[in-house]
């Protein structure tokens with residue numbers, strides 16, 4: 001409310017000034033034509049002063065009108081349209097009403113969204129690399145390093161003959177452990193494909209990539225216009241929900257692979273919860289900045305749903321030596337997400353020193369980094385689980 005009255009007052013100032021100037025000129029006997037020329041000059045000066053806050057930029061005016069070389073200055077919080085006023089502790093370097101082209105190229109410009117875009121864009125390319133590497137049967141980190149440096153190690157060589165179809169459609173093989181030699185057991189790894197389906201693993205990778213990419217796009221283009229801003233924010237929320245739902249898929253699928261009714265109960269439950277969350281978030285009343293805490297609570301409650309199958313899994317895998325490794329990675333994931341949510345909600349550290357963290361170090365950037373770290377921890381836990389399930393199959 002206060003912002004609106006301030007901006008109204010500001011917009012009235014130039015017109016009042018213009019009226020006073022016109023009256024003075026009339027008294028001095030200045031001709032109508034001359035008066036129009038003077039008004040035009042005044043308009044140009046007013047524009048330059050209000051948009052850039054500096055008279056020296058006057059020469060740039062010509063480019064602004066001509067379209068070519070159009071200037072898109074960065075704005076302060078108080079100059080923003082109301083729909084963009086979200087974080088009052090970030091004071092400067094905002095983009096508003098930029099063309100799509102200018103917004104796209106602003107990925108290489110410094111503004112207060114630059115690191116928000118890059119933190120998730122790097123995360124997206126990281127997960128894309130992991131997906132490609134896994135599709136090419138490169139499972140271990142050293143194999144991944146070899147993949148990027150061009151030297152594929154021998155552990156993946158043994159598997160290159162398997163087809164992509166086998167990879168996705170493989171079904172559980174009931175492995176007779178008695179007939180497995182010790183050497184075979186040692187060398188079996190997540191990608192020594194003994195038959196376990198890989199699709200839940202790739203559903204998780206796909207969900208993570210969708211979330212990270214939609215977030216980057218949202219942060220890059222939401223400065224374009226109010227309708228696009230609303231649309232992209234909703235896509236961003238949907239991306240977060242998709243990432244949470246798909247994160248459950250591999251864990252529940254592999255843990256309860258031999259008890260399909262539990263797979264159905266847990267995966268059905270989290271999917272229903274996710275759909276409910278998406279419908280709720282897409283309603284206009286929950287898309288605004290004011291519902292930030294409500295949204296955070298919804299996302300957290302979806303994540304906390306995982307406690308139920310997690311306890312169940314601990315009980316049925318009590319004697320499993322890999323239980324503690326998986327638990328450690330999943331705990332790291334939960335800690336990353338919860339800490340990220342804490343920064344997201346509290347807007348620390350910028351609320352302590354408004355204006356200090358406009359470009360780097362504000363809460364949303366910290367939240368983004370913690371989301372990527374949490375997803376990576378979950379990725380490692382998923383690999384451990386896949387490797388375990390792949391090595392034992394279903395023993396009944």
Ligand SMILES: [Zn+2]
Nearest residue numbers: 116215364368
């Ligand atoms: Zn974000």
